[in-house]
Amino acid sequence: MSENSEIETLNAICREAKSEGKLSGKNLTDLYELFGQRFTKALEALKENRVKKYVFKPSGRTVWIVVGRERDYLLMPEAEFCTCDDFYFRVLDCKVHLCYHLIAQKIARNLGWFKTIEETDELYASLMEEWKKATP
Numbered sequence: 001m002s003e004n005s006e007i008e009t010l011n012a013i014c015r016e017a018k019s020e021g022k023l024s025g026k027n028l029t030d031l032y033e034l035f036g037q038r039f040t041k042a043l044e045a046l047k048e049n050r051v052k053k054y055v056f057k058p059s060g061r062t063v064w065i066v067v068g069r070e071r072d073y074l075l076m077p078e079a080e081f082c083t084c085d086d087f088y089f090r091v092l093d094c095k096v097h098l099c100y101h102l103i104a105q106k107i108a109r110n111l112g113w114f115k116t117i118e119e120t121d122e123l124y125a126s127l128m129e130e131w132k133k134a135t136p
């Protein structure tokens, strides 16, 4: 499966889920067929409310974070980018794909299943440094 069809299929399912306001049984089956364990982990993150949207004031800059077991993962969803090892090594290998953080973030954004945290712009630089530190 190519990277594009993964993203396109996920986007299509997210659009459907958004209009329904939930993930249907069929959505769940399709997502599991497409992503396997990655979807299981994404769903776990969603259920445990580990997807966070930081909004910095007054600039309005936003940053998406998935809280992991050992550290927080910084995502740049517009660029399909994540700071986890999974993402990093797979991209280097030219393998597929979306890591489970990106899958979780896309579903979270479409269904509103995330927590919004407001911070001041003064904290932006130090938080970003913290989130980027663990990047290989």
Ligand SMILES: [Zn+2]
Pocket (backbone or CB within 6 Å): 073, 082, 083, 084, 085, 086, 087, 099, 100, 101, 102
């Ligand atoms: Zn990731």
